[in-house]
Amino acid sequence: SQTIHQWPATLVQPVGSPLSLECTVEGTSNPNLYWYRQAAGRGLQLLFYSVGIGQISSEVPQNLSASRPQDRQFILSSKKLLLSDSGFYLCAWSRTREPPYEQYFGPGTRLTVT
Amino acid sequence: LAKTTQPISMDSYEGQEVNITCSHNNIATNDYITWYQQFPSQGPRFIIQGYKTKVTNEVASLFIPADRKSSTLSLPRVSLSDTAVYYCLVYSSASKIIFGSGTRLSIRP
Numbered sequence: 001s002q003t004i005h006q007w008p009a010t011l012v013q014p015v016g017s018p019l020s021l022e023c024t025v026e027g028t029s030n031p032n033l034y035w036y037r038q039a040a041g042r043g044l045q046l047l048f049y050s051v052g053i054g055q056i057s058s059e060v061p062q063n064l065s066a067s068r069p070q071d072r073q074f075i076l077s078s079k080k081l082l083l084s085d086s087g088f089y090l091c092a093w094s095r096t097r098e099p100p101y102e103q104y105f106g107p108g109t110r111l112t113v114t
Numbered sequence: 115l116a117k118t119t120q121p122i123s124m125d126s127y128e129g130q131e132v133n134i135t136c137s138h139n140n141i142a143t144n145d146y147i148t149w150y151q152q153f154p155s156q157g158p159r160f161i162i163q164g165y166k167t168k169v170t171n172e173v174a175s176l177f178i179p180a181d182r183k184s185s186t187l188s189l190p191r192v193s194l195s196d197t198a199v200y201y202c203l204v205y206s207s208a209s210k211i212i213f214g215s216g217t218r219l220s221i222r223p
Contacts, residue, residue: 105157
């Protein structure tokens, strides 16, 4: 069976500090990978998606970046956090070849920038 | 990408059938209609997906008219545990999946 991991679960960081969130998937190969952010009481905002190693598409211009160094590893980074980066960060994966392209989400990381 | 419009919130009572309608006027020929459920502090969970007519699984039914410009998620005999946010999405590939604001469903005793 497939499993998706995210860490850390919670994080409190000061403004201007760097960020690294990691997501790994087990039990599947060549998945599509996604990073979403959710502000309190709001919907999910797609930040990045990846269809393969080293292939990253950015949806929202911002101070965040993403990398996919391995097939089942997806990393979200920032060099300097802003207050507006606070939120609930969710990693997800999906199969790629045919519908329903169902997405499976990780447990999330709640980030508070102070 | 097709944009979806759904009610911001809905209220109902335990044991009732709940229908949440989603509008997607610009749906493309290859797009599928998909619904997710999200509980607080959790990622969304896939509920159901359809292309046309009616789809039913163990938790919900999805009704899609012939023009496919709208769809209705039907939850039979809801319980308190169905209180959640429900998202309607339309997409045709796994490369870019965008969530809207969703419908916040509150179930009362």
